[in-house]
Amino acid sequence: MLSTVEELELAKLYCLCINLAFQILSFCFSCTKLFFQRSTHIPLRVHDLLYSWSRKWRGNRSKSIKVVASKV
Known part of the structure; x- marks a missing residue:
């Protein structure tokens, strides 16, 4: 026991x-x-969030970046 x-x-x-x-x-x-x-082919929300955060961080100065997550 x-x-x-x-x-x-x-x-x-x-x-x-x-x-x-x-x-x-x-x-x-x-x-x-x-x-x-x-x-x-649903866009990944995490990638979208990171993309929007990086755009805000750079102050939208770089207009040459394209959204890739919506075409995945």
């Missing part, structure tokens, strides 16, 4: 394993979502 300390350690290990499993599942879900976004 296990002591109380050993039972607590096993419970902590069990909780860590469950947490790791959920993190792996959420990572797989985000990869799958990204794959379907690319395969259905």
Whole structure:
């Protein structure tokens, strides 16, 4: 029979394993979502956000940059 300390350690290990499993599942879900976004030609919001941030940072001085994310 296990002591109380050993039972607590096993419970902590069990909780860590469950947490790791959920993190792996959420990572797989985000990869799958990204794959379907690319395969259905939906513009990537992250790329759009980075593009708009870089335009604001440069003060819209460079007009030669074209939006590539909308054509992906």
